[in-house]
Amino acid sequence: MRESIEERRLRILDVLDQHEEVKVAHLAALLNVSMVTVRRDLETMATQGSIQRRHGMVRRAHGEFSGAPEGSASQGxxxxxxxxxxxxxxxxxxxxxxxxxxxxxxxxxxxxxxxxxxxxxxxxxxxxxxxxxxxxxxxxxxxxxxxxxxxxxxxxxxxxxxxxxxxxxxxxxxxxxxxxxDHVYGVHLALDHLTSKGHVRILLAAREDSPTARTVNSAFVALAREHPGIEHWMTVLSAPDAGATTHPSVSGSAAPVTTKHRARPHHEDPNWLPDLVREQKFTAVIIHSDENALVLSQRLEAAGVRVPQDCAVVAYDDVVAGLGNIPLTAVSPPxxxxxxxxxxxxxxxxxxxxxxxxxxxxxxxxxxxxxxxxxx
Structure with a gap:
């Protein structure tokens, strides 16, 4: 779909929101348009009062949005x-x-x-x-x-x-x-990253109480079941309040491919995840959401399961994943x-x-x- 003039000018404003001041030539390169096009846009936007130009540079005009004050209903x-x-x-x-x-x-x-x-x-x-x-x-x-x-x-x-x-x-x-x-692609990114690091026994600890969580669960099962580099996998709930259904957890192994049901973990026991990791010899865990991932990675460390030396952790969501004592690798939706x-x-x-x-x-x-x- 060809970009409209309005869309391109909104992209200009997005760039200027992220940078205090930008060279006009650099702006044209970022937008992948000609200097003539970007200068024409900037002339119109300067007249509307949404940007300021000076000596080959452009910056945001504070207090206005694309020529319309915030809260105005000129477009509806x-x-x-x-x-x-x-x-x-x-x-x-x-x-x-x-x-x-x-x-x-x-x-x-x-x-x-x-x-x-x-x-x-x-x-x-x-x-x-x-x-x-x-x-x-x-x-x-x-x-x-x-x-x-x-x-x-x-x-x-x-x-x-x-x-x-x-x-x-x-x-x-x-x-x-x-x-x-595309959360299926997100799970694919996580699994490919872990298997490229040599991990063949991977656990998913995920929520079930949102469309994103349900997609992450189903994508993990489908991809792990068919992945040639994964020997053993399992899914469990990541928190006691994370369930919206009564489906049991699922696990499987590579050859032959089998699936079986397991009881849900006893979340009142703070060591349920370290115990599961040790029992099943998992070397990596994907955790949704990343708020749960921060809590569970701390519990792994407290129980003597070192991250990432003993067990790698990939969070899913990337809202707070980078803020822990150990910054967590994360699938980051846009x-x-x-x-x-x-x-x-x-x-x-x-x-x-x-x-x-x-x-x-x-x-x-x-x-x-x-x-x-x-x-x-």
Whole structure:
């Protein structure tokens, strides 16, 4: 899809938000456009008051966003619906909010409580307030909650984009766009990194109470079962409050490929993970989320299982993984970029529908990175 002038100018603002001052030539190289194009953009943006130019340099003009003051509704109003106290989705919605404010939209934030089906009330309130579109980043602890919300969204006529969530293929939901991370690829990155280091016995300790967690679990089982470099693998819950289902943990070995059920670990015992690592001779563990990874890596060390000498640790989410006493290698989804991409998609859809253009819904996936730190 060819980048519009508006998208390119928003990218210019993103660059200037990250750097106090940038050379015009360097800016053109970053954007992969000609000097003529970038100078034309900068002249317009300087006239609008969003940037300042001086002696071949450009910097952000403080207090304005793309020629529209923050909070203005020149382009319309977008509601962002997200759960309260959720650091991962908070980073996603932060990226969306910055993009929308730069683009001249008024942003209304609805924080939902950790209850069953909280989106219904927020959507009703949003419709009453006259929003032009909605970005939805729901918690969806269980598949039942997810299916209930998707059924509700099927009747929503307003332009809607799901952030870091994808409706199940069985339910369709053709009217709603989505932008999310390719978490199957994220698990692939973690396994390839560990097997390249010689690890052949790998444990996954993961949550089950979000669509991301469920994808990480299913991807690990599928990939570990077929990976030629893995001799033995297992999945367990990473915390006592991490479960949303009653499925038992699963393990398997390479030759012949077998699977069996195991009892869930006794999380009241702080040594359950070190004991499991020793019993099953695991030399590496992938842990979702990285908040759980910080706690469990500390418990490994306290029990005499050295990280990474005795057991390598890869966290999943990379919200706080780098902040531990031992900075953790982590799969890092592009959280803010997911938000920006979703906001861009929503703004394009709003403009298209205002102009009477038939909109083709999008399912967008962005690739995560692997941030290698001391734990591997």
């Amino acid at each position: 109003t977008v509601a962002i619906i997200a759960p309260e106290r959720h650091s991962y989705l908070g980073a996603v919605t932060h990226g969306a909010r910055r993009f929308l404010e730069h683009a001249g939209f008024r942003v209304v934030l609805h924080l939902t409580p950790n209850t069953a089906n909280p989106e219904r009330h927020a959507v009703a309130e949003m419709l009453h307030s006259g929003a032009d579109g909605v970005l939805l980043a729901p918690r969806w602890r269980t598949l039942e909650q997810q299916d209930h919300a998707v059924a509700m969204l099927a009747d929503l006529s307003l332009p809607t984009v799901l952030l870091e969530r994808r409706p199940s293929r069985a339910l369709g939901l053709r009217s709603v766009d989505s932008v999310c991370t 959280k803010e970029e997911v938000g920006r991409a979703g906001a861009l998609l929503l703004s394009q859809r709003i403009r298209a529908e205002r102009g009477g253009t038939i909109w083709t819904p999008h399912r967008v996936e962005l690739l995560p990175d692997l941030r290698v730190r001391d734990s591997t």
